[in-house]
Amino acid sequence: MIKKIIVILAMIGLIMMLFPLVTNFEFLENLNDLSTNYVSGSVNELNSQNVVTSVIVTYRGLDTLGEVTVLFLATAAIGFLLKKKKTKKRGSSELLQTASSFLVALIILLGVYIFTHGHLTPGGGFQGGVIIATAFLLLILSDVNIKFNHTILQVVESFSGAFYVVIGLIGLVLTIGFLNAKIIPLGEYGNLFSAGAIPIIYSLIGLKVGSELTNILDTMRGE
Amino acid sequence: MIFALILGFALLLIGIYGMLSQKNLIKIVIGFSIVDTGVHIIIVSIGYLRNRTAPILNSVVDLGKAAQQVVDPIPSVLVLTAIVIGLAVTALMLTFVVELYKKRNSLSIDDYQELKW
Numbered sequence: 001m002i003k004k005i006i007v008i009l010a011m012i013g014l015i016m017m018l019f020p021l022v023t024n025f026e027f028l029e030n031l032n033d034l035s036t037n038y039v040s041g042s043v044n045e046l047n048s049q050n051v052v053t054s055v056i057v058t059y060r061g062l063d064t065l066g067e068v069t070v071l072f073l074a075t076a077a078i079g080f081l082l083k084k085k086k087t088k089k090r091g092s093s094e095l096l097q098t099a100s101s102f103l104v105a106l107i108i109l110l111g112v113y114i115f116t117h118g119h120l121t122p123g124g125g126f127q128g129g130v131i132i133a134t135a136f137l138l139l140i141l142s143d144v145n146i147k148f149n150h151t152i153l154q155v156v157e158s159f160s161g162a163f164y165v166v167i168g169l170i171g172l173v174l175t176i177g178f179l180n181a182k183i184i185p186l187g188e189y190g191n192l193f194s195a196g197a198i199p200i201i202y203s204l205i206g207l208k209v210g211s212e213l214t215n216i217l218d219t220m221r222g223e
Numbered sequence: 224m225i226f227a228l229i230l231g232f233a234l235l236l237i238g239i240y241g242m243l244s245q246k247n248l249i250k251i252v253i254g255f256s257i258v259d260t261g262v263h264i265i266i267v268s269i270g271y272l273r274n275r276t277a278p279i280l281n282s283v284v285d286l287g288k289a290a291q292q293v294v295d296p297i298p299s300v301l302v303l304t305a306i307v308i309g310l311a312v313t314a315l316m317l318t319f320v321v322e323l324y325k326k327r328n329s330l331s332i333d334d335y336q337e338l339k340w
Contacts, residue, residue, distance in 0.1 A: 052296050071310075
């Protein structure tokens with residue numbers, strides 16, 4: 001009983017704390033200087049259509065490297081904690097099996113499309129990687145005893161991570177800054193081959209995220 | 224969007240209430256996930272500007288005056304990062320729940336009192 005009262009008091013306190021944030025909130029009329037710089041820099045410096053992508057991959061590229069590291073650490077911890085065990089479960093229905101053999105290739109294709117077009121359309125490495133992982137989830141659902149080749153998954157994951165760092169270091173060697181996309185020619189605005197190294201970096205991130213999430217799904221299905 | 228802001232704060236409060244009042248570990252993880260979504264909606268709604276389009280500068284946007292025509296890209300960037308981290312943290316929390324269940328055969332938080340004061 002006393003616990004409930006404490007919870008309700010805490011909630012009332014939180015509501016009183018957050019209420020002025022909502023009532024006193026004023027929406028901006030213009031972008032601030034930093035955002036304006038990012039928007040104009042994305043057009044003039046980087047030739048990238050998607051401003052969000054150019055901020056993530058180039059301007060704040062170091063943060064994205066940290067983000068990928070956090071995802072890798074979480075995957076490693078999950079793989080360490082959940083030991084795989086062999087369980088025989090009954091197979092899925094024929095509908096799901098037929099549909100998944102038709103859909104898996106298309107879903108992977110959609111994922112590849114999304115991460116290679118991250119600098120042109122809404123999308124990018126993380127989203128494309130998650131879509132690729134859903135294709136493997138469909139495979140797991142349709143055939144519970146399916147085995148993935150872990151060597152390939154690990155090779156894809158570690159090589160894409162290593163190349164990501166190497167591309168960042170090339171920028172340092174050319175003295176234009178860590179993870180700068182201008183290490184290769186920028187190309188024509190609005191084309192697939194534009195925005196310098198952004199599509200390459202985002203494709204590497206997409207492969208890394210896809211293989212990591214597939215690894216998580218593969219470890220978690222043993223439970 | 225003031226409605227989106229209110230919705231975000233409402234989700235935040237619902238999630239915190241769920242985390243405080245529920246006993247089941249899985250439900251606590253779900254509460255965390257709801258808080259996560261609420262915070263994402265709050266951050267995105269802060270970056271909203273009236274009568275503007277998404278920060279993707281294709282043929283719809285006049286490139287010379289792009290900064291006057293798009294919403295703030297920085298909250299979107301922060302939320303994209305936060306979604307990925309949230310996914311990783313949720314998966315890790317569920318893994319801990321599975322491990323705890325294997326140890327004690329119980330999902331109730333009342334059975335784990337080692338750190339209670």
